[in-house]
Amino acid sequence: MVARLLPFGEDPIRPAEPTPVTITVDGESLRGVAGQSIAGIILANERLGFRRTSAHDKPRGVFCGIGVCFDCLVVVDGIEDVRACQRRAKDGDAVTTQHHALPRGES
């Protein structure tokens, strides 16, 4: 496990008990906690890379975490270009990874 959500029982800041939330990412069910961003849920489920770049098909995930780098783009319920780090996950969100090859496969 790389990225890890600190279990609320171990958390020194004593947060209130979390409500579970489940989303699907490319059809796979991922569990998280209400209030998490889509990016946070994906990271905590052992996927550091969840987008492929257009020119060189390289994996990307979260980089800046605050919505300025646009690396973490995902498709949510069919709508593209959603910054996963800015969007709080809702139970049942259907997320798919985003990848646009260049027209005619040029790089």
Add this chain to the structure above:
Amino acid sequence: MSSAIVIGAGIVGAACARSLAKLGVVVTVIDRSAAASGTTAAGEGNLLVSDKAPGPELRMALHAAASWPRLTAELADELGPEFPHTEYEQKGGLVVATTVVGSEQLLKFAAGQRGAGVQADELSSADALRLEPDLNPAITAAVYYPQDSQIQPVIAAEALLASARRHGARIVQNATVTGPVLGQDGALVGVTANGETFRADAVVVAAGPWSGEVAQVLGVDLPVLPRRGVVLVTSRMRHRIFHKVYDADYVGAVGSDDAALQTSSVVESTASGTVLIGSSRQQVGFDASMRTEVMEQIAAKALRLFPFLADHQVMRAYGGFRPFMPDHLPLVGEDHRLRGLWHATGHEGAGIGLAPVTGNLIAAMMTGAEPEFDVAPYSPARESLAPYLRGVA
């Protein structure tokens, strides 16, 4: 003619420089800023015949359409693989009407163009939708222009400049022309810029919408006005738009004298996967501020052509100033009021496409060779321009 000064290092100036340099003329290009950074950098890269009514501008455009493929191949050969790709693509243009009146006007217009040598294929709605499956099916008429092409304007301009350099041209950037240098007989034999004196047998003004300013500094007036245009750029998406697609209002907007905001839809994809959305025309001097009203209208009209764009994002908007002539024709030729002064400007929104042909015409005229076709219509001495000209200052 052994030497020439070209004022303006945009695509038209670059084309003039290359054409002259290839004929052995010693060329100095002077730009008040960096090369390829003015109107050229705001261009969409349209190489069109579809938007031009029969007449001298269309004639120029037909020559241009025929010569671009050879030119891009020549430049690629000359400059090698290190040089970025000009992205020249003969993708064709699809003009559609969305009203009954619009469709009558479009089909009539296309018939006239056909008579002037343009390939303009009337398509059924079904055929139009085969070319562009995501097009709004509620179109009333469609005409396909296979000769319309696309290029990356800045790369094209830089390629022409690089080629000009290889043929001995010198590019002087960040130098503003401050005055004329006149010979004994009153002819223009150079300019001063940045405290330096530049001498040559002739001076070509190719400064786009700033040509009026430059001409004034050199002693003549020129009725070139800036006409603002704005382009929206979407984020990258799946390739769903395959040609240049415009609504038939485009022609009316180009040919209008109205200073107020005119918008008409122009939509196309780029090689990088984004979609460019235009277009707007507005006379606001050189006010470069971005106005949301303009962006809103451009967006709304684009959705009439391609409703699927509604859920896609605009990530960038940029604007530029086209060089507008009051009689709607480019200005190419020697100034009858001041010997030694030549003009290559006033192309309005067609400058990218018409640049190489303009360069060739200028180079031919200046060196006493036969131009490829009749240049009288573009001359500063043409009748239609007379009411707008005063004399030498």
Add this chain to the structure above:
Amino acid sequence: MNQVLVIGAGPAGLAAARSARAAGAEVILLDASDSLGGQFWRHLPDNRPARKERLLHHGWSRFQALAAELTSDPGCEIIHGAHVWAIDASEHPIVHAVIGEPDGRNRRRMSFQPTAIVLATGAHDRTLPFPGWDLPGVFTAGAAQALAKGERLAVGQRVVVAGAGPFLLPVAQSLAATGSRVVAVMEANRAVPMLRGWLPRAWQLLPAASKGMELAGYLAGHLRHRIPYLLGRTVIAAHGATVVESVTTAKLDNDWVPIPGTEKIIAVDAVCVSHSFTPRLELALAVGCELTADRFVRVDRRQQTSIPGVFAAGELTGIGGVDLALAEGGLAGHYAAGASGTNPSLERKRAVFSGFAKRIEAAHGIRRGWPAWLSDSTIVCRCEEVSYGSLCSTARATASQSLRSLKLSTRAGLGICQGRVCGRTVEDLLAREAGIPNLTDGTTSDRRPIAVPIRIGELAAPPADQH
């Protein structure tokens, strides 16, 4: 009555809203998030409070007081989920926003034409490129903070924090408090240049004693968690197949050039790197504000920008941290509300903490020699995947001195982040390649008339009535 629109609800914006109210103006406070606090006071969602939230923050009780005051004040309208995408500059600027989820669709459009505007849009990390920085698992330091504070997520279990500036310390502390093992914190600047930046006329630092306490707190945290704080060393490469698995670090000389023979490889599962900050200038530039030579928004002693009626506060005017942001915000709100008279206490705080900000820059600023750690294949523009090698070869082939032209011929800065991450870096590298101090076409990567992406359908929708 004066109506003051405050854009950004971080420390500067909150302080501005409060003082504008105190001076008798109506306030509208816009923020893109659904929570107050900005980046500095980012916390668990309001509907999931933590009893000891204060452990993760500096000045938490100050935030709580500000937030409580503003949310209970009927004269302060707080609009969450407000994404300001454009401002129409004019004698009386119009601010355009879409209200809803970040990157939503069909969001409601609102426009505002207030008496005065306070821009408090903050800053974001500036991370210099290095080989492998585009691997998943490489984050900015800000990302580590945001995930740790916003959702109690640790980005990795074995983490290196690197870059420059005192911000690295609270990041390491947040990581440690979220369950990470922070292997080391590496400050690129060496001891002597740092002291040269911090120490001149050191007595001037005394009124900033609270800052000293804050720093002492971080260092104490470091000692407790046994996190080494290394000076003059940084990450010069990240390695891994599909995610980061290790980094190469090296000692740097005073110019940040890696010293050969000092390389060490450390196994990690996350790397958090920030070398500096870039202010978020889009809205300031859209409304016409002039910038200082350092490329921050220029303001006078009343925090007014070069545009009458437009004020700026916080990181937007210079990187100075929370205390400076609160002081500037307090002054900006006061004068934006049309109040006159001076405010000696806030002005004193501003003077003290802006002195502090200058020392941070002197001690921790980016040094010239960093491109030495780039290789030709290092990605410089992440969005468009432009490598250092191709950036330079295109610049050479075109001999261009123009940022506008080079962006279009290299594609660097044209991707969806619109140069937020790479812009200043690309400008620097291209100027060096052209052999000139600055590119000459007069444009910069800071200008973005579309300040945040907006859906075409939203743009095309008739504007809502003015607020």
